[in-house]
Amino acid sequence: MEQRMLAAARKGNIHELDDLIGRNEQILEEMALEGAGHTPLHVACVSGHLDFVRELLKHMPKLTEKVKPGGFSPLHIAAARGDVEIAVELLKVGTHLCSVKGWERRIPLHYAVINGEVDVMEILLSTSPESVEETTAREETALHLAVKNHRFKVLVRLVEHLKRHKKEQLINWKDHKGNTALHLAATNKNFEVVDFMLRGHALASEVVEVNALNESGLTPLDVSTPSPGGARDREIREILTRAGAVHGGGRSNSLALRPVLVDDDVMEEGDGHQLDRKPVTNAPQSSSLSTMKKLNQGGESLGDIRNALLVVAALIVSATYQSVLQPPKIIQDDNDKNSFGGFGQINYTMSRGQINYNMSRGQNENNMTRGYRKSALLVYGLFLGGNTSGFFLSVQMIICLTKDLPVRLPLMLSLIAMVLTYFSFTISLLFTSVKFRSDPYMLRLTPLMISAFLLLIQKWLAVVINFFLVRLFQLHLLGDMYKLEKKEDSENKDLEKKDKCHYCK
16 A cells, blocks of 8 residues: 555546545554655655645644655755745745754755755745755855855845845854865866855855965965966966965875865765766966965975974074073072182182282282173173073064964963973073072163163164175075976076077077
8 A cells, every 4th residue: 555655646636636635534643654764655645646745744734754764864965856836835844844954964855956946945044044054964055065166146136145144154154074165166267156155146245255274274376276277276276366366285294295185075966976086286376476386386385485484483492582591601600709719718828928929819819700700791691681582582573374274372371381381491591590689680680671671672673684695695605505496407497598509509
């Protein structure tokens, strides 16, 4: 009897339906319990028999909540097929059907988006406006699915819906890999979507986060890698750059070595085919500045440069921090040399000649003490002033280079703690050094004031130092000692030049 019911649903035979129900009033209930969710209503929705659907709903409206093993409820099927009339009929049972979750937590709206069924999508959104906030098991919104499946018209309607209901923040929602809809559009090289999101919709109101970082630390500009002869890629990168997009650097040491994929999972299209997902490698990363072009042509990315600077800054911080823990010996020494073992004391038991000799020797030793004291003060000022300046400049560099990283706050706290301990050791060195106990406090604080002054003028100081360094390098005092180019490469270039000249002749 169940097979006859399914056959009737497949054909839309209402008379057969009435006959079967007349023979067994519980047949629909039994099929709902025993069929593991596969009911005559599912079959009728797949076949598109509106009248049969209406008759079934009169007898048992709870069939609309049943989800078959494949993850489809009747409304999922109607949404995927774009059957507006059946969708409207099903929604008469209740608006809660818009939130029924199927396979991978997808709701009917998601299937309407995937298959580009705009009319059904608008009915679902008007019935349940908040359903646009529902996400799949991969934390994908309807926007993600629209971009992945190249449904531009659907995307436009979704964005209009978000603006109408003040939900624009959903545009920057990240999936399970941290990708926003703009990340996916840039990776898919979808010029139409990128242009719409940044110039046609959100640039004026600054809604879209053009520099959002995904799980790998990549921005949309990072993943918009150009392909050979791709004019469309260049246009996408120009749109991103004009919107203020920058490179994020990424998690790997070199972006050029890391292929970027939109998703490791299957990406559905309306016809059920998979998208051709070929890994692409990052090539030159900027087209706005000539200096960035040169760096990228040499195989370096901004991520490489930032990583190298962070390593250098960390080394300087470690060296300067260790130096204040173990300062030069001339500062650590106590006042043993101040007394010089009691020189200058007069032994009245000695003869007059011996007394004169010891007094003159004591005067010489006092002169040596004053000279030693001046040298110690000079070393003290140079050491503490220079060491403190280097320490704080390196900490400042680390803060600036890591300000856009996801875990910047814990790093900031650890840096602050390290600065506090540095100050503790420095103050201890200032006020407990025996050699300088007799000096005024302001004199002891002079090195710290010097370092603070250097931090304030660091910009102008760097310009001056760079000016002199450039002039020094122009003298070529070191020749090619530090030239990174291999000797063989330079010789090959010289041979190529000679060959070209010979060919011209």
